[in-house]
Amino acid sequence: MKIESGEIILTHDEVFIREDIFTNVPGDERPHLLARQCQECGDISFPPFQNCLKCGSQKDTVEKVLSNEGVLSSFTIARQVMPGFSPNYILANIRMRDDPTLVLVAQLTDVKAEDAEIGMELTMVPKIISRRINGNKVVSYCFRPIDPDKVTEGEGGQLL
Numbered sequence: 001m002k003i004e005s006g007e008i009i010l011t012h013d014e015v016f017i018r019e020d021i022f023t024n025v026p027g028d029e030r031p032h033l034l035a036r037q038c039q040e041c042g043d044i045s046f047p048p049f050q051n052c053l054k055c056g057s058q059k060d061t062v063e064k065v066l067s068n069e070g071v072l073s074s075f076t077i078a079r080q081v082m083p084g085f086s087p088n089y090i091l092a093n094i095r096m097r098d099d100p101t102l103v104l105v106a107q108l109t110d111v112k113a114e115d116a117e118i119g120m121e122l123t124m125v126p127k128i129i130s131r132r133i134n135g136n137k138v139v140s141y142c143f144r145p146i147d148p149d150k151v152t153e154g155e156g157g158q159l160l
């Protein structure tokens with residue numbers, strides 16, 4: 001995987017966890033998550049839904065590029081994991097800056113468990129989170145601390 005002008009370019013043995021969740025923003029080197037937003041009540045859904053689950057509007061939701069940033073709301077250490085995942089990853093709820101009711105579930109990366117703190121500011125980074133039976137590596141969205149003092153490069157979110 002490499003990133004060029006915010007676009008994620010995969011190698012032949014890598015796949016996205018979902019095809020429709022990453023996008024790039026002109027002038028921004030970082031990839032962004034692509035959510036959807038209700039045209040009637042404004043609710044943001046991620047993973048994206050075609051229809052609003054909150055108000056039940058009949059209008060299709062529209063694309064909404066997320067800011068990438070949020071705060072750590074809660075987390076747990078996943079010691080027993082599904083085949084293909086590395087054990088002891090940090091599974092977190094991240095309250096997104098875009099909307100305080102929007103909470104994403106994702107792995108934390110580049111941080112030690114003892115440095116994870118509720119309320120810490122996080123930013124999204126794409127990472128390989130698992131390996132499929134056929135050997136393909138799965139690229140998903142992870143979050144890492146914004147504070148460089150909390151970043152431990154390579155900690156978490158990596159395959160064994």
Ligand SMILES: [Zn+2]
Nearest residue numbers: 038041052055
């Ligand atoms: Zn709605």
